[in-house]
Structures are given as structure tokens and as C-alpha cells.
Amino acid sequence: MSNAELLTTAQMAHFAARGFLKLDSCVPDALNRQFLDDIGHVADDEIGSALEHYGRIMSRSAIPVVGAGTPLAEAYPHDSALAKILALPAVAGAIESLVGADCVLDHHFLHVTFPPRLLEKPAPAQHTHQDSTIDPRRSFDIQIMYFPQAVTADMGGTRFIPGTHHRIVSEAAVARYQNIKGQQHVVCPPGSLLIMHHGIWHGGGANRSDNLRYMFKIRLAPTRPQVRLWNVSDLDTRTPQRPIFWVGQRPAEDDLHSILTFREDWHEADTGRLEHLNTARLWRYLTGDDKTDVDYWLTRVENEQAGA
Amino acid sequence: MSQRQQVLILYLESSALDSRVIAWASYDGSGRQEHMAGDESEAPYRTGLNALRDGWRLFQASQLLPHAGGDEFRTDYLKYEFFFEKLVNIDE
Numbered sequence: 460m461s462n463a464e465l466l467t468t469a470q471m472a473h474f475a476a477r478g479f480l481k482l483d484s485c486v487p488d489a490l491n492r493q494f495l496d497d498i499g500h501v502a503d504d505e506i507g508s509a510l511e512h513y514g515r516i517m518s519r520s521a522i523p524v525v526g527a528g529t530p531l532a533e534a535y536p537h538d539s540a541l542a543k544i545l546a547l548p549a550v551a552g553a554i555e556s557l558v559g560a561d562c563v564l565d566h567h568f569l570h571v572t573f574p575p576r577l578l579e580k581p582a583p584a585q586h587t588h589q590d591s592t593i594d595p596r597r598s599f600d601i602q603i604m605y606f607p608q609a610v611t612a613d614m615g616g617t618r619f620i621p622g623t624h625h626r627i628v629s630e631a632a633v634a635r636y637q638n639i640k641g642q643q644h645v646v647c648p649p650g651s652l653l654i655m656h657h658g659i660w661h662g663g664g665a666n667r668s669d670n671l672r673y674m675f676k677i678r679l680a681p682t683r684p685q686v687r688l689w690n691v692s693d694l695d696t697r698t699p700q701r702p703i704f705w706v707g708q709r710p711a712e713d714d715l716h717s718i719l720t721f722r723e724d725w726h727e728a729d730t731g732r733l734e735h736l737n738t739a740r741l742w743r744y745l746t747g748d749d750k751t752d753v754d755y756w757l758t759r760v761e762n763e764q765a766g767a
Numbered sequence: 768m769s770q771r772q773q774v775l776i777l778y779l780e781s782s783a784l785d786s787r788v789i790a791w792a793s794y795d796g797s798g799r800q801e802h803m804a805g806d807e808s809e810a811p812y813r814t815g816l817n818a819l820r821d822g823w824r825l826f827q828a829s830q831l832l833p834h835a836g837g838d839e840f841r842t843d844y845l846k847y848e849f850f851f852e853k854l855v856n857i858d859e
Contacts, residue, residue: 584804618805626842635776636845637792638807662804725789727846728781736840 461560464552465690471556472718475745476738478624478656485549486650491607494540494675497521498569503670509573512671516569522675525564531679534564541675544605553654556689557601558681565600565678572615572663572672584615585662586634590678593629597744598685600657605675609649614672615664616645617653622723624658625737633660641724686747694746703754719753732756770854771796775823777815779847782831785816790845797855815849823851 466474474480486494499519506512522541525534531554535542544550554562575581590602610616620639644664645653655661657678666672687694701716710717719742720735739753752758778790788810793802812818819825827850 583801584806587804626844628843633844634804635792636778636790637802637804638810639778639790640788640810642805642808644805664805665803726780727789728786730842730846733840733842737842 461551461555462548463555463560464548465688466553466556467690468694468715469713469718471689471745472715472742473721474557474654474656475741476719476721477621477723478659479619479621480553480654481647482549482553482652482654484648484650485547485652486544486605486607488649490540490543491650494544494605494607495673497540498673498675500673506577506671509571509577512573512577513571516571520569522567522569525567527565528680529564531562531564532560534567541677545677550603550652553652554601554603554679557654558599558679558685559683559688561682562679563682565680567675567677570663570674570676572666572674574666574669574671576669577671581667582665584618584665586631587618587620587636587639587660587662588631588634589623589626589628589658589660591630591657593627594658595627597741598681599624600678600680602655602657602659603677603679604645604653604655605677606645606647606651606653607649607673607675608670610645610647610651610672611668612644612646613666613668614670615666615668616647616672617661617674618642618644618664619653619655619659619661620723620725621659622721622726622734623660624656625734625741626658626660628660636660639725684747685745687745698751698753700752700755700758716754736760768856769859771798771857773797773853773855775811775818775851775853777810777812777818777849777851778845779815779849782829782847784819784825784828784849785814786847787814788812797857799855818851823853825849825851 499516523535604617620642698715719738722731726734735753736756739757742753743749743751773796774794776792777788780787780789791810829848
């Protein structure tokens with residue numbers, strides 16, 4: 460029997476609206492150390508240059524080369540740090556809730572961001588982008604970003620913009636946007652995970668510290684509809700509609716509609732409303748209920764009485 | 768003495784130039800400042816109008832385009848993009 464700790468309805472709603480989940484310090488120190496050993500990490504003062512260190516990692520790393528589309532359950536040796544991390548109850552539960560326990564590996568990659576002392580010229584931050592290519596699907600992949608070491612603000616942890624996952628754009632076409640209100644930079648203790656919808660805009664930060672920064676990314680794809688895969692015991696099957704606009708008192712932040720209509724600081728006045736519609740459509744897919752709605756956004760525009 | 772262009776791109780909350788800045792980018796042809804992704808948490812101006820009042824010259828604004836039938840609810844790129852410039856003198 461699986462020991463996976465499935466996500467709650469509130470966590471799933473947060474993911475549907477904002478496109479990410481953070482699991483700080485969910486990987487124990489011993490596993491972080493095993494992962495660093497597995498990739499061939501050496502003490503920072505033993506690293507002479509970025510090129511030399513990448514060469515060492517590529518030649519010695521125990522990270523397997525895995526074919527795209529391989530079932531996740533077959534991707535990593537059972538005694539590897541990665542297999543153990545993915546089997547942690549909180550991690551396995553998030554994966555099962557979002558893409559199903561029978562998901563497949565799209566790809567993985569070890570990102571190493573070197574400090575200026577190991578580079579001829581300090582590297583700038585990576586442009587903001589959406590991974591892969593134009594992807595208009597309703598179903599979604601997830602990207603797990605694993606930080607085995609502490610990430611401090613000057614280490615340039617991954618920058619991401621919550622709520623951008625509904626936007627259908629073409630990879631680096633959004634590179635022009637240097638700063639967006641509400642952008643977040645990963646700063647975290649060792650053993651933290653950031654799990655993102657594949658559509659979230661993001662980019663690596665500039666490392667201004669003296670230390671290397673590692674981030675291991677795993678992209679996972681579902682093989683079944685992502686319908687009610689989380690712990691749905693607290694899901695009200697047809698989320699009752701609540702009063703809107705004239706509400707009497709400030710709505711509770713933990714109300715499901717409040718979570719699903721979270722307003723990002725970068726939302727435009729008009730398209731911010733479209734983001735709510737798109738969240739509601741994603742929620743319909745996740746709940747398997749094509750009549751459920753979020754604050755009446757879909758019901759209003761679907762009320763077609765002309766028979767057209 | 769010659770001139771170089773500094774470019775400021777502001778993304779606003781609506782098509783009104785006096786609406787709130789939600790995203791921004793700066794490119795400095797004089798080489799005096801280096802900007803990159805994620806380097807600022809606060810916008811240089813609260814609105815586009817505030818940039819005008821500080822001497823930035825608007826030279827391009829995004830158009831308002833009709834929404835394609837069947838695609839009305841799709842979101843993609845930031846919609847209200849305004850390009851500003853300043854010309855600055857440099858010593859050569």
C-alpha cells in the first residue's frame with residue numbers, strides 16, 4: 460500500500476490558480492548528501508573552473524541517462540538518492556496528485572550555476588521563458604526543481620512568476636520582460652522542492668555568491684486524465700457559488716473560490732478576469748465536473764439562451 | 768560628444784497611460800547601467816504617465832486588437848506595452 464501523502468483540495472486549488480507548490484526542507488540531510496555524492500560533487504575549493512567541474516560531473520555522475528517517456532517507476536535505480544527522494548511520502552503524494560503514480564519521465568537535467576570566481580566573466584541571469592514550446596493543452600506536465608543545498612538570495616535561485624501557467628506563449632518570446640510584479644526568487648533551506656506547472660514562466664538567477672548552486676529538474680507527464688487524483692475527501696463535488704461583488708464582508712482567504720481567484724500583482728485589469736476563467740476551466744478538468752464554476756465566471760458567459 | 772538611446776519598456780495594467788505598471792525592462796545604450804532579468808523588485812515608476820513627467824519620450828504603444836472568434840479567453844503576452852526613450856550625451 461502506498462504511503463504517499465496526497466495533496467489536499469486547498470493545495471490542488473492553489474496549484475490550479477498559481478501553478479506551483481513549494482515543499483521546503485522535505486528531503487532529509489542524509490539524502491541531500493547522497494545526491495551530492497551521486498552527482499560527483501566535490502568541495503567548492505577543489506573546483507578549478509566551471510568547465511573542469513562540468514566535465515567531472517558528466518563523466519562520473521551516477522545520474523542515469525533515461526529515454527524520454529520511460530515510466531517514472533523505472534527511471535532510477537532503487538538505491539539511488541533520486542529514487543529515494545521521489546519515494547518520500549510528501550513527494551510521492553504530490554506527484555500522484557498532480558500527474559498520477561503511473562506518470563512518465565519527459566527529461567531531467569542537472570543545472571549548475573557557477574559563482575563569478577569560477578568564470579572568466581560573471582554570467583547574467585537567464586532570460587524569462589516558458590519551457591519547451593507552444594503548448595495549448597488542458598492537461599499538464601509538472602517540473603520538479605530540487606535544491607539539495609541551501610539557496611541564499613545572492614545565489615540566484617530560480618525566478619518564477621506565479622499564475623503565468625495559463626498563458627500560451629512561445630518559449631523565449633517573453634524574454635523581453637525583465638521584471639514582473641510578484642515575481643519570486645527561490646531562497647530555501649537544503650532539500651527543498653519547487654513543483655511547477657510546465658507553463659510557469661521562469662529563469663535562473665545570477666549567482667553573485669562564492670558558492671555553486673545546484674538545481675536538479677525532473678519533468679513528468681501524465682498517462683491518464685488528471686481527474687480527482689488528490690485526496691478528494693474534502694472536495695465539495697459541486698462547489699456552491701457564493702455572493703460576488705456585493706459580498707457584505709471580506710471573503711475568507713481559505714474559501715475555495717478565494718484560492719481559485721487569487722489575484723496576482725501582475726494581472727492586467729481585463730485579462731486578470733480571463734485568468735479566473737482559465738483557472739475555472741482547469742478546475743473543471745481536475746474535478747471531472749464540467750458544470751462546476753469559480754465565482755460564476757464561466758456560468759455567466761455560457762448562459763446562451765438564443766440557441767446559437 | 769555623441770548621443771545614445773536609453774530605452775524603458777513599461778507594461779501597464781490597462782491601455783490607459785496613467786494606469787499602474789505591472790512589468791518593466793530597461794536597456795541602456797550608453798553602457799552606464801546594466802540591467803538583466805529579475806534585477807529589480809520595484810518598478811521605476813508607478814504609472815506610465817509618471818515616466819512622461821520624468822522626461823521619458825513615448826515612441827511606441829501596443830494596439831488594441833479585436834479578439835479572434837473562438838479564442839476570446841486565451842491569454843498570452845502582456846497586452847499593454849509602452850516603449851519610452853531618452854537620449855543621453857556621452858564622451859567619445
